Amino acid sequence: MTVRIVEVFGAGCPLCDEAIKLVKSVACPSCDVRVLDMHDSAVAARASQLGVTRVPGVVVDGRLADCCAGGRVTEDGLRAAGIGTPLVS
Numbered sequence: 001m002t003v004r005i006v007e008v009f010g011a012g013c014p015l016c017d018e019a020i021k022l023v024k025s026v027a028c029p030s031c032d033v034r035v036l037d038m039h040d041s042a043v044a045a046r047a048s049q050l051g052v053t054r055v056p057g058v059v060v061d062g063r064l065a066d067c068c069a070g071g072r073v074t075e076d077g078l079r080a081a082g083i084g085t086p087l088v089s
Contacts, residue, residue, distance in 0.1 A: 003032045004030050007034045009057040010055050011037070023073075026075055027083055030087040038055055051064045052064060063081075065083075066081065
């Protein structure tokens with residue numbers, strides 16, 4: 001089965017927790033949701049490589065979701081990034 005890798009970068013703040021819940025509620029069986037703690041220096045380094053400049057940040061298949069580049073994490077933004085849309089193998 002082909003999966004979409006969804007990485008949620010957070011720091012334990014209320015906004016991060018809200019974004020994690022939203023991502024998990026929108027995700028479909030094709031989504032492999034990974035919650036990553038920015039307090040871990042390796043995670044923070046990866047986030048920096050991917051262009052995450054603030055938390056929460058959502059990366060889908062190695063690309064920062066547009067909703068995270070300059071605004072708030074929204075359901076519409078997550079869906080536009082492909083989260084919740086099943087992949088065909």
